[in-house]
Amino acid sequence: MTDIATPPVEGEEEWHTYDEFAAGIDTYRLPSVSLAGRRLALTLDDGTRLTLEFGDETVAWSASGAIVQAPGTTEPFDAVAVRDDVFFVTVAFESRERESLTVVFSTTTHRAIAVLSHIDEEETPETPLVRQTFWAGTTDGGDPTGIVPAPSRDLIGKRNVYRYSPEHLYEHVYVSSLRYAWQCLEGVQRGHGDMDLSTVWKFDDGLYLFCFREFRIAVASVWLHDLGYQLMTTGNFLGLTGDGRSEHSRAGGHIYPLGSVSYPDAQPV
Secondary structure, eight states: OOOOOOOOOOOGGGSOOHHHHHTTTTTTOOOBOOOTTOEEEEEETTSOEEEEEEOSSEEEEEEESSSOEEEEEEEEEEEEEEETTEEEEEEOOSSSTTEEEEEEEETTTOEEEEEEEEEOSSOBTTBOSEEEEEEEEEETTSOOOSOOOEEOOTTTTEEEEEEEETTEEEEEEEOSSSEEEEEEEESTTTTOEEEEEEEEEEEETTEEEEEEEOSSSSEEEEEEEETTTTOEEEEEEEEEOTTSOEEEEEEEEEEEEEEEOOOSSSOOO
């Protein structure tokens, strides 16, 4: 006879805060690049206009429409060249509390995606404290060509492992157009897992924007998965620290596909 111990039920005090698990999660991230001197104007699909003028470490920006910001505001930013012609830009707002802006754009197709992440002030039962708004758009660099960014079901059924550092290893299973399941295999969250709200958009061949909003802790994240030849992911977090402050973090690393399943008849939502 073999005795199997019942694993302990994790208490709330054992669930690590955002800043605890995010420390070092950018170890294997692609390097940042300079956009100094570049000006980017975006027109989003609802008519919203964004203008970004990049310096060495800050960006001067303005917006009208669904996002409103007077000219002259400067914020810290980070940019990564995910491919030679595709950039992942994180604007870590200091002027707008509990918000961040992510812009993905191509200098070849002149297509773009903008994601505004926001942490609400008050909790709503059974609803994440974080929310995200998505727009497809175009840049002023030339006539747009190729794929129009849009929600995608391409990742449903896929199972990948993500290595962000020697101490960060996570597994993702994309179960529907609304949710994904995750578990921590190595790191401070080892043994923890959940099924959270997620959104996937296709940006270009092999390039997928993946975003999630957690239920258990106040954290939203934006990633650009390169599932082509490179198998790298670049991302950012917006979350509340253990003492209640909003904080921005960079993230990224390697993707290791484990396989996928397909549904023969009834399909996930």
